[in-house]
Amino acid sequence: MKLHLLDRSTNNTAISVRINSYPNFLKIWHYHPELELVTILKSKGTRFIGDSIKKFQPKDVVLIGKNLPHMWLNDANYFEENSKLKAEAISVHFKENFLGDSFLDLPEMKSISQLFEKAKQGIYFKNVPKKLRQDIKALTTSSDFYKTHQFIDILHKLSNHKSYKLLASSGYINSLQKEDSTLSNQVIGYIFKNFNQEISLSSVAQIANMNTAAFSRSFKRVHRKTFSKYVNEIRIGYACKLLQENELNIATIGYESGFNNLSNFNRQFKKIKNISPSSYLKKHTNHTK
Template sequence: MQPDLEIVEVRRDESFKVWSHGYPYRTVRWHFHPEYEIHLIVATTGKMFVGDHISSFAPGNLVLMGPNLPHNWVSDVPEGESIAQRNLVVQFGQEFVSSCVESFPEWRQVEALLADSRRGVSFGARTSAAIQPLFLELLAARGLRRLVLFMSMLEILMNADDRETLASPAYQADPTGFASTRINHVLSYIGKNLANELRESDLAQLAGQSVSAFSRYFRRHTGLPFVQYVNRMRINLACQLLTDSELSVTDICFKAGFNNLSNFNRQFLAAKGMAPSKFRRYQQLNDASRDASEEAAARGKGIDDAPPIVVAPGLPRSAAAAAYPPT
């Protein structure tokens, strides 16, 4: 069975996504995504599927998965019963990993673990018990505390001696093959045609489904109704254009696929809490502060590069000040 693609949305002001969900839930199906994932079960028992690996799981089950590795956890829960919080999840992309490699030489110690994660890595009870309190705090953490907790979790995983790989060495995840599934064709089509009219009936025809069946399938896959998903993608494109281009707000409105300015302003306000013009002004303010900081640093360069004042033993500081007058 071909896995479905999960769309992982990381906030613009964060480096990785942290969340939890219950059971049943829309992502509880055979699926994959380009991001790495740390997955911790906190409730229920059942069967775990990672690549070509199948085994039982229980609370404390902790797995690190690499990009595009299909996976699923199916809980033994009676029909009609639901669990509020079944598992905790951290997801982080290859771009974030690449940035860490470039910025921190110490990060290279993690590369062997991330390489193993392409087959899935399971950890024992001792490592799981050490990770869980960090995971729970990370759910509500903000700012630098998120990074501290995330790096602490990676350090524990990297040094764990109770780990084993899951999928067989011969197993190869093939995202190009996964992308042939009908819903992934639809998502790709939407991404390439945001500036054009997108009707649910046309996309249902592309997927080879009735409109009602497509509507249910699309919502199960993305977590959003079709119109809401398209609007979100268009708002994301508009934010990028407002930040990176000099196009007018009206031009951006139509380039992002909205058919009139009032609707664009209304949708943008609902999504971002401000008008497009104000969003652009704030971005310009952010850029201006960076430029001002660079100018201040350039003006102060002569002071920073001045040689240090060395006071000879026994020489009064007043004499040293006279010997090195301020410039």
């Protein structure tokens, strides 16, 4: 599946707000350097964000981080020749520094800065109040000055919204950023460099100058998961990326991702993604032909 860079530049305004109203949404797997806040007004379908594949429906509110691949694909009946269905959504595009480079350094903006950090994986906000969705819609008719002021208030409210779900896995995000990473931590850098090879706990503990038991406890305390789970999530995230590209068979993808046999790859993939690699591939290719 080819990934496209789309132009979503905001031109001479801090943010760009528009209502998209078409027979169906753009059927292109794409990314852009701007963050995007999407509110679905009409239509249903499947939402692809990183390696997350979920259904979408009206009232859904999602924040997509910069350069995170995504696509909103309507159900098949929206593509029928005589369909009278409409796909409508409000899209707000903006840069992280839309109010200046030091904007997020202000103490008052801490929660919004944390929101943008979470958005790297994509955020689905559950049960967004009607009033907040109306505030988002009101952006479409506001003047540039009030639009910017209102948008900061919307971001603040979303940053304090307690019910949400992160979408793309951390492993997928790390695999996207692997080549550009400047991680200073030698252990994490070693994992990213060697995740598709055999990595032993003892060899990584040696890099950290710790015995294996102490390193294992320390790693779990810092990352809130075991070392083996962390490595497997990186591998599965990378495997999802290869599956989406659909250029290699599943067995090869398993080996390329660091698994030494197909059964272990299938087992770990299903454990982490709740779906088999073949079903994941079929779901992606069926929706993106």
